[in-house]
Amino acid sequence: MTTGRPARARQLTFTEQARRAQLVEVTIQLIAAHGYAGCSLQRIAEAAGITKAAVIYHYASKRAVIRAAYDTVITGLTEHVGALIAQAATPAGQVDAYVRGLIGYMGAHPDHVRVIVEALDDDHDTGIADRPGSPERWRPLADLVEAAKAAGAYRATLDARTTAIVLGGAIDAVVAESLTDRCYDLRAAADVVVDMLHRTALPPA
Amino acid sequence: MTTGRPARARQLTFTEQARRAQLVEVTIQLIAAHGYAGCSLQRIAEAAGITKAAVIYHYASKRAVIRAAYDTVITGLTEHVGALIAQAATPAGQVDAYVRGLIGYMGAHPDHVRVIVEALDDDHDTGIADRPGSPERWRPLADLVEAAKAAGAYRATLDARTTAIVLGGAIDAVVAESLTDRCYDLRAAADVVVDMLHRTALPPA
């Protein structure tokens, strides 16, 4: 609960930037390997080749380090998915892009997966708190689904919220599977999920 | 590492049975409320109104307590789902029963949900290990899907494994949602999931 170095603004040294980036990196690796629970200050420090005190010199607390790692991951994810959605021409295409974007990103950055999924319920002592996680993480997708419905691309009887929740769960599940079985074909799985979406959402023809 | 009381067989005292049942009960509550991480020996003890040493008198280790709690939950779940599946007439009906059974049980026993889902990745230090969890939890459902395919109830192009994984993820997601929003209509969600299954799995007509 003390300094933590540049409490406000103050542009960072080159060294500081490098260290922070390194700490974020090793923290992501650590969480990927041992989960949030197994990610102690000690371990972060020795993974970076410095002491605990040095870590706390750069970040005010362990929570701050983890927070930084989490933010890095989330930023990467949202940018990737956002870009894909922006490219989509139709509302229904945006939903597809969301699904493929999420699965694609997770497949490409397996280390980031655990950081995200474990943040959804572990929190409490890691203190992420502001996360878009738990309560309404289905919101963005549900909005996309709603838009596609409004555009007449989906049948009117479709429940946007539950569809979004189910889709989200399906995405998590295939990604998790690819984590335990590196041979699992994520691209094919994404096709299956999108196909399922089309079969259930599109109007009878 | 030491005794832990009746290491082998030895029928249990009435008192012992009652205590063990109580310990399992409070442990489930504790995990539901604070997760595996927040479930210390101390907390278990004081929730049961005894000392740490008394807990260890009944169970060899904290791991053993958690293990017992986990086993209790899993047993309840499998029995419930198993009974429903046994009642189903057709292979496709068994798949529906599995889906509705899981969602129904989780909805009826919200305290048990966290015990199960958090066991899937938290493990490591709780030492559940033998759990049917991570690697192939989709197996049973995939077998059911495969059987329905073989019976001609599902289209031949359906990928049983990915279908099972996606279905499992969808189930987890709607159950998780009902945990954060107690007003969420789980029965309706189960209908949506089953409907989605039918639309994607059944042959064109």
Next chain:
DNA sequence: ATGAACACTAACCGCATGGTTAGTAGATGT
């Protein structure tokens, strides 16, 4: 040459953890 800022280390603090040990009150069997 001097003083300040930077980037760190070694040692320490208090606390919570899982688990052990010695002892004990009460029931039960002989």
Next chain:
DNA sequence: ACATCTACTAACCATGCGGTTAGTGTTCAT
């Protein structure tokens, strides 16, 4: 009556935790 077993408690132990403190070597502007 005495011994045994049951079901516990109070006190303790080592370990690992997040975090603090005092000090140190290096760099750099003046």
